[in-house]
Amino acid sequence: MKRKDILTPIGIFLGLTMVLFGIYTNGGIGGVSSFVQASSILVVLGGLLGAILINFSLKDLKLTLRVFKEAFNNESYDLKELIRLFVGLSEKARREGLLALENEVDKVEDPYIRKGVLLAIDGSEPEVINDIMNAEIVAMEERHQRGRAIFQKAGEYAPAWGMIGTLIGLVLMLNNLSNPETIGPSMAVALLTTFYGTLLANLVFNPLAGKLENKTDEETFLKQVVIEGVIGVQSGQNPKILEEKLSAFLSSEERNDLEKDEEEDVEEEQQFAGESVNGL
Template sequence: MKKLDVFTPVGLVIGLAFIAFAIITNGGVTGFQSFIDIPAVIVVFGGLISAILVSFSLKELKRMIPVIKKSFQKEEFDLKGLVHTFVTLSERARREGLLALEAEVEDVDDPFIKKGVLLAVDGIEPDVIVDIMNAEILALEDRHRQGRSILEKAGEYAPAWGMIGTLIGLVLMLKSLNDPTTLGPNMAIALLTTLYGTLLANLVFIPMASKLQAKTEKEIFVKQIIIEGVIGVQSGQNPKILEEKLSVFLPKSQRRDEESNEMDGQEAIMNEA
């Protein structure tokens, strides 16, 4: 299930708020005017856009909007529910055989689970199932990396174009030392381009790319659990043993809850006896 990842917009807002607070503290509300310079904006954003266009094809650039959108989304993974799903599949497979799972997985939403279980039902060797499912994980990781690479490159190019703007401003300033009225605007270009470029890289592009990488790693982790579950079901493992095996992937808090519930159940049985 995908929800709004509030930490992405909140982080952006907090970062900008601290910068605004620093400006207001030292220069008041009118101090913002000193940090807005159209030539500096043109140098950084124009240079950044041109560098991105040179680096990537149109097909790759079309992925940028969905990639940025994904950094504002949060996908929930119910690991405890995932373990329960495989325990249920294992119990039915032991009672009725693997062929009975073909109807069981119709109610499962995750296509990766469906694919693994159907491969097991078809009698594919475990090693082959692992290879097929790992190949899909590698393909997923490669797709995510390609989409993320645009943000990573933007994070590299933004400070570089900030430095180019700084060099332009310094050259203009040095060539017009005889005219004091031009020193201020040229110095503004020199300093503000570096500020814009660094701000874009370290507040927007690099953090978003890092978040997307973390999301990819989490998704791969969940798929590795699914592979373990599929192989466990196919090999006919005892549901309790499979549950114990998959439970090691759960957070400690959830494992403690399960252990506590199991102990309570055992205690209730002893009391009844």
């Protein structure tokens, strides 16, 4: 299930607000306005855009908007529910055979899980299932890497273009040394491009690239759990053994929660059975 990730916009907003507040406490409104310089912004953004266009293909650039949106989405997974799903499939497969899982596949929303279960139903060997599903993980990681590479490169280029803008400002300043009164303001303007480039790199581009990489690692981890679950179902593993195996992917806290949930389910079943007997 996808939902909005509020931490990303909050982080950018909070970082920018704290920077502006720090400037304001030292220089007031006039200090804040002195940090707004159109020519410096044009140098940094223009140079950065040109470098990105040179570095990447049109196909890669088309991924940028979609990947950018992913940084503001949070796809939540319940690992405990995933384990319960495979334990349930394992129990049904042992009772009725793998072909009985065809009715369960339609209830599975995740295409990766559905693909794995279908491979198991078709009688594919565990090694074949492992190879096919791992190949999809490799392809996913490659796609994600291409998508976040633009942000990684932007994080590298932005400070460099900030420095280039500073050098431009210094050259223009040195050409006008005959007027000492302009040296201070000119130096301030020259340094602003470095400020813009560093701020963009460390508040926007690098953090976004890091978040996208974390999302890829999380998705890879979950897909590995799915592979183990599918192979366990295909090979006819005992549901309890499969549950213990998949529980290794849980933290100790999540494992305790899973055990408590199972105990509650057992108590409910016993209570229901007792009520049924009394009713008779």
